[in-house]
Amino acid sequence: MGRIHVLSDELVKKIAAGEVIERPASVVKELIENALDAGAGRISVHIEDGGRQLVRVTDDGGGMAEGDLRLAVLPHATSKISTQDDLFAIGTMGFRGEALASIGAVSRLRIRSRTPEATAGHEIVVVSEEVELAQAAGCPVGTSVEVRDLFFNVPARRKFLKGASTEAANVNEQFARIALAHPEIAFDLQHNQRVTYRWPGNESFRERVGRFCGPELANELIAIDWEERGLRVYGYVAPPARSRSASNWQYVFLNGRFIRDRFIQHAVREAYRGLMEPSRHPVVFLFLGIDPGMVDVNVHPTKIEVRWQDSNLIHSQVLAALREKFLRSDLTPSLRARDPEEPVAGGAGHRATRPDGDDAWPAWTDPSDRRVEGVGRSGADRYRSAEGGAGGGMPLGRSTDDAEFRGGAAGGQGHGAAELWRSLHDASDRWPARAGDKELSPPPPPPRTRALQVHNAYLVAETDEGILIIDQHALHERVMYDRLRRRLAEGVLDSQRLLLPETVRVTPEQMEVMEVHAELLTRLGLEITPFGRDSIAVNAVPAVLRDSEVTAFVRDVLDKLADRGNQPTPEVFLEDMLSMMACKAAVKFGDPLTPEEVEALVAQREAVEKSTNCPHGRPTALRFTLAELERQFKRV
Amino acid sequence: MKLRVNRHELAEGLAAVSGVTTSRTPKPILQCVLMEAQGDCCVLKATDLEMSVSFTVTQVEVEEKGDILVSADKLSQIVRESGDETLLLETGEGLCHVRGQDSHFQIYQQDTREFPPVPSGGGPADFELETGELRRLVGWTAFAAARETSRYAINGVLWELQKGHLSLTATDGRRLSHAEGKPKTTTDRSLRAIIPIKALNLFMRIVGEAEGDVGISVTENENQVVLRSSRATVTSALVEGQFPNYRDVIPTDSDKQADLNTAEFLSAIRRAALLTNDESRSVKLSFQGDELVLTGRAPEEGEAVVRMLAAFQGEPLDIGFNPVFLVDALKVVESDRVTLELKASNRPGILRCGPNMLYVVMPLNLS
C-alpha cells in the first residue's frame, strides 16, 4: 500500500471543513508543510507576480510514488493519519489531506516527484480537478509542486487577490512563520528570480531568528528558556525599547507550528507591562513545547488557533518565563539618537516596507546627573519654602482659582512631593498674610535653576552630558508606582481613616466580591463595610488618593474584581490597582509646578527603578547629549 | 456715558471683578464687565451666572451718566499698561473710547440689555462682622473644606447663625474644623447656609487687610448669599445639599490629653515630615509621660525622630497622622498653646485652640 490513504468518512467529519486556500500565501504554507512532512532537508520556494502567476515549492524529501501522486490530488487524502487515534496525537504538520486537492481545484497544478528508491520520477498535471497528464519524468529525489494561475477558474476569488507586492508580503510572512521554527532545515525564498531570504540549514534558533530580524536587533535579543509542569517555553525576546507599533512581530510557535493565541498574547503583554507604552507591541519569538494531548489544534481551518486544555497554565507559564528573565536583565535602553539626515537603513526584502516603529522612536536613557541627584539626597537641599514669595494684600492678577487656600486644603489631598513640602513649610500663607513662624524654618538655600518647566507639562533639566526632557506626569507616576509597590511588598499601604464614611451604591456581584476579597482590599488601604442592601460604606482609603477620586477608585476596584471574564491573579490585580493609584495621585500633564516641585521631581528620578518608563510604559524622559545637539546645530 | 477716572482705582476695581469673568465660556457676554456711571461713582459689575461681583470705583468725575458693557480682559489690559494718572472713558457709536494723554483706544461695546442682572445686594444685612473676626473665622475653617467632590454639601463652609451666635464649619471627610464667633450686629433670623469656597475666597481677596465691617445676608429663597464690604459686593449661589451632621463626629469620649507649645509642635511635625513622602505620609506621634516622640519614615530615604516636651495625661498612645492635616491647622493657630485630645490610635483626635476653635482629624492606619 502506498503511503497516502484516503481518510475514512468518520475522520473527514472530524476535521473541520473549510476552505484553506485563500491566496498565494496559503498555497505556500500548505506546500511547505507538506515538504516538511516529507522529511525535507532543504525547501525552496519560488514565486512570481506575488504568487499570482506561480508558486513553486521544491523539496528534497521522501517524494511520492506514482500511485500516491494520483491519490494526493483527491480530497482528504493524506499519508499521515489512518485512524482516529492518530488525530489525537498529531506530531506532523499538515494532517489535513485536502491541501493538494483544494489547490488542484483552483489552479493549474503540476507535481513532479521521485522517491529515493525509484530510478525515475513521475509527473502529474491537474487543471480544475481534472488530471490532464500523468507520465514518468526525470527529476531529482523529492517533490516539486508548481501552482500556476491561482483562481484562474474562479474569477470572483481572483478578483480579491491584492497587488503583487501585498501578496508577496503575505507569502514572506507565511514563509517566515514556518522557516523560523525549523532552523535545522535550509530554506530559501525567491520572488521573480530575486532572493528574498536564503537561510542555510543546521542553524540554531538564535541564528535563524537573527537572520530574520537583522543583526542589530539580533544582538539585543534576550534568550528565554523555562520548563515547568510539562510545558517548555523557550526562544528569544527583544528588549522593551525595541517594541513595534504593530503586533505582527510576535512569533509564537506551538510544537513547531505558528499560532496566534490570545492567552499567550496577553501573557506577553503582561510581562512587558510597565516597560513599554500600551500602544506598542513587544517583539518576541517564542517556542512552546507541550504534550500534543494537552491541546486541540483542530479548531481552525488554518490551524492558526488552538484550544488549550488548561489555558491558565499556558498563561502563567509564559508570563513566568518572561518575568523571571526580565527581572534578571538590564533593560535600560542604550543611548542612540537618530540623525535626521542619517539615511534610514533600508532592510533587505519586504522588511523595509514594514512599518518600522524604530524610526519614529527617539532615543532616551537613564539620567545619571550626579549633581541633580545630590539635590535629591540632601534633606536640607530638598527643603524648600515659599517664604519671601507673595505676601499678603490683594494680588491684582486675574486668577479665578482659589490658590490662596490651596496651600492648605489641596496639600492634604495634594500630589507632588514638593507640594507636600510647600504645604508643610509654606509660612507666608499668602492669605491671610501672617508672619510669625518664619524663624521656625531653616533659611532657604540659594535658588538653583537646574530644571525648567515648559507648557506645564515637561521639565527640561541640564545634565553633565546634555539636556534631559522629562514628562512630568509620566515620571511622577513612575516614582509613585515604584514606591507604592515597595510599600505593598512590606505589608499594607498607608490608609487614611474617614471622618465621614463615603457611601457607594453597588451591584450584588460587587457586594459579593467585596466580601470575598476583603484581605486584598485591606492591603490596598481600603476599609469597606456593607451599608444596607445595595450600598457600601468606605471607612478608610489609601492615603495617596485625593478625596475627589475615592468613589471612582472604589468603583474601579470592585468592577475589576467582579469582572468574571478576566479574573486576574491577586498579584496582577494589586499591580493594576497600584498603576491606577499612581496615575490618579501623580501631578497631571498640564499642572503648573513651582520651581521647588520641579527640582524635587527631577531629584527623585534617580532613585527609581525602571524610571525610564511610566507604569503604562511610556518613556518618562528623553535625553539629548551635547554631541547630539552639536550635530543638530551643524557645529561638527 | 462719559467719565474721568483715577487709573489706579479703576485697575483695582477691574482686578476685583476679574475674579468672575473668564475668557472661556460658551456665553461670550460673560467675558464682559458692565460699568455703570452714576452720581459721583462708577460701579463695575461682572458675573459668571453662579457668582457676581460689583465694585464701586471712587475718584470718578461723571460728566454724563450711563452704562458700558465691554470685554473685561481688553479693558483691564489697557488700564494696566497705561501710564496715565487719569483716563477718560466715553461711549459713542457702539464704541467705548478710552483716552489717555497720548493714547486713544476704541473697544466694541456689547448690548447692555443682554447682560444678566447682577444683584446689587441692597437692603440690610442679616448680620455684620468686623473684618478681623471674619478673617479669623474663615481662616480657621476654609482650608478644611473639600474640593470638587460629588458630595456637594462639603464643598463649602457651613455658616450657622442662631440667637446672635455664629459658627463656621468645614470638612473634607477626613478632618473637620469648627469656629465660633460673635457678629457685631444681627437680626432675629436663624440661618444655615453653605457658602462655596470660591465665593469666600474671592471676597476675602477683595477685602484684603482692610478694616471695617462686612455685612452678610442670605436671600429669602435661601439660594444666594450676599457678602458686602464697604466697596464690593459678592453674590453667589449657595452650595446644594445637606451638610453632614458634624456634631456627631466631634468625639466626646477622649480620655487622653496633651498640652503643647504651638510653635514647637509645628516645628516638630515639619521636621519629622521631612522624611515622609507622597506615598507614606504619616508621622507617628508617641505620647508617653511628659514626652512626645514624632517619627517619620520613608523607606527610600530614612527615618526622622523628633522629641518634644508635652504635658500628657493618660495611658501611653501611638497614633499616626497625615502631617499636612496637622500643619494646616497649626499654621493658623494664633495662641501659644494648643491641646490635643485623643482616645485610641484608630479614633479621631481633637486639636483645640481656645474655647472657640476646634479641629477634628482622623488618624492614618499605621502599617
Next chain:
Amino acid sequence: MSIFDVRHQPRAHRMIQRALSGNRVPHAYVFHGPDGVGKEAFATAFAQLLLCPNPRSAETDLRKRSELADWTGPAMDACGECDDCRAVRADTHPDMHRIYRQLNAFHPDTAVRNRKALDLGVDVVRHFVIDAVGAKPARGRAKVFIIREADRITTAAQNALLKTLEEPPATTFLILLVSSLERLLPTTFSRCQLVSFSPLPQDFVALQLRELRPELEDNAITYVAQLAEGSLGLALQYVDDGIPAIRDRIVTPLERLDAAGGSTVVKDWMESAKSLGAACRRRDPEISDTESQRQGLNVLLALASAWYRDRLRSAAGKAETGPRATLCADAISAINTAAQQIELNANVQLCLEALVFRLAWQRAS
C-alpha cells in the same frame, strides 16, 4: 414655546404630565428616540415648565393639538410670559444648562480644550455638570441639565455621574438625550426614567418641511419626507445637503443595472458617498474621516433602499408584478446587509461592489 408645540409624541406628554400631576417628577430622565423627532425641543419645553414660577393648566385645544385628546388628567404648561420663560426661550436662563461634547472648548484645562470632542468626556461632565449641580439655582426654582448626544458619553464620564444621578439635590433635573441606549451603562440607565420618542408621521414631516423650507418643490418635499423615516431633523439635513438633487445620480443607474456597468456605478457611488460624507463633516467638524464616510454611505444606502421601497409599493396589489415585488424585497434586504457590514467596519469598496453586483445579478435572473 408651549410644551404642546411638540407634536406627535403623546407617550412623552402623558408621562411628563402624569409625573407633574402626581408631583413626583423624577430627577433623571433618558429621552430615547431617533434624532430629529423633537427630543431636545421637548426637553427644553419641559425645562421651561420646571423653571417657570407660574405654570398653568393648558387649554383644551392645545392638548388636542398634541394628540392628547384622550388624556383626561391635568395638563400643565409654562406661562410663557415671565422672565424665566423668556430667558429659556432666549437660551440665556442661568439655570438651564445645555451640555454637549464640544463644551470641552471652554474647559479651564488646556489639555481638555485641545482634545477632539469625539465623545462627551469625563472632564466636560465633571466641570459642566457635576460641579454645576453643586450650586443652588440662580433664580430659585430648579436647575435643569439637558445632555445632548448622551449616547456618546464615555464610560468614565458615566461613572463620574453616577453619584449625581443617585442623589441629585432636590432642585436638580437631568435629561439625557439619546438615539441609542447601547452605550449607556446599566448603572446609568437604571437610575433614570426612560421616555421613548417615536418617529413622526410622514405627512407631518412634509408639512413642517413646507413651512421651514418654502423654496422646495412638492415632489422634493414628498421624497425627502419619505426618506427621512419620521425624522424632521434628518429631513432638514437631507434638504440642506442637497439630497433631492443628488438623488437622481444615485438611483437612476438602478433602473438599468447590469454587471457590465457595475464598476461605474460603484465608482459613482463612492464619489457620492464622499461628498455626502463631506456634508456631514461640515455639520460636525469633530468627527473622523471614517465616521463621515460611514454617515455619507448611510445616506446613500438609504436613498437606494428608498428607491426599491418605492417600487415595491407601486408593485403592491398587482398580481402580475409578484416577481418584481420579490426582487425589490431582496434588493432591500441586500442593502440592509451592506449597511450592516459597513457598520461593522467592513471594507467599503468591497461591500459596495458586492452589493451592486448582487443587485445587478438579481435583476438579470
